[in-house]
Amino acid sequence: MRTINWFKYSSPASFYPLAGKLIPYFTVLAVVLTAVGLYMGFFVAPTDYKQGEGYRIMFIHVPAAWMSMFIYLVMAVYAGAGLVFNTRLSSMMASALAPTGALFTFLALWTGSFWGKPMWGAWWVWDARLTSELILLFLYIGFMSLKAAIDDPRRAARASGLLAIIGAINIPIIYFSVQWWNTLHQGASISITSGTSMEATMLTTLLVMSFAFWMYAIAVVLARVRCEILEAEGDTEWVAAQLGKGQ
């Protein structure tokens, strides 16, 4: 039996072509899932008995909020791996994830305010979940600006990695904010222990949209990390060979 040597792909030189091969698949998946999810969200999912048609923004809002937290955790794990194992690719992945995470955080806040206006009568309220999600956006911005401010790439990767790990403390605070504090933001409708309080098609649509966002995030991050690799390794032989092939 042949075993795959996973560490092979921790080198930028071998990861670059792999990422290039994977991007089309994830892109196709993202496009298809988004199309299916949006169709189901607009036409298949039933009208909510309490919130009417307005709730349909949930199919963007909830996946975006999930992804914003999830990407931060993935980023922190990559940053930690970069610090511990001293692998360049981990730090590159962490910094490639940051803009996508910030985008999803912004999207969650933006759609949340569109949802909040008809339901709560306000674009913005200072409750625990909204505030902690806003802090998450600030953490992403802090991470990116620290990375951009340091000229030495090695120090930039390590310093921003440490910051990412410290900021990870915010993720459980966001997630549990609706349980710990008595907030205006509604609690989770889906839980692993007690099942869901949601209609089945709504749940399916939500999951389809989440996977769509997930695939989109992977495709974009792989494309971005390819650019990072090229920037960092621009003067090596393998880059010259890759680009010479007309890749």
Added chain:
Amino acid sequence: MLTALWWVVVRDLTLAMRRRADVLTTLFFFVIVVSLFPLGVGPEMNTLRLMGPGVVWVAALLASMLSLGRLFSADYIDGSLEQMILTPRPLAVLVLGKVLSHWLVSGVPLVLMAPLLGVQYGLSAQALGVLVVSLLLGTPVLSLVGAVGAALTLGLRGGGVLVSLLVLPLYIPVLIFGAGSVEASVTGLGAQAHLSLLGAILVPALVFTPWATGWALRISME
């Protein structure tokens, strides 16, 4: 280890006493920011009483952030920070000593000045007491967490603005519970829950941030 801690504190306090103007600048910044709000919002006493705790706390946040630049930069420039990293003593202990003296120099004056400023906002004696206790629990956290930011941005161009971007989001929980404790005591709910949470933030900050700061310093110095 305790002697090392003691000597770092004594050294930094001596250095701070040689440059008294720096300490006073931070303190007067705090006083001026707090005094600006009644001028901007208007002298309506009921509004001010509501705003008072929050304004004092935000000003304390900004003042302690402004003084972060001095925490490591002088030692970084004259090379003594490098010597500290090279000593066999654990770096976290030396960092803790530096943070402690930073708090004594920039945090304690704010705590002492706060009741006077609270009177300007018409806070009751009880609320002033809670304000002082909350600042006493909260300002060490500001110095401890700020030290990580200061260490990460050591020697960078535009480090002052950058440190605010890194550190202020992490200050937000302290602000919420600090200002919240005073508000809770004004509205009669009792400040104990908020103060306990502030204490609960202080303890892990005391344990983990010197260690993270030491790591950040090593990253910045290599």
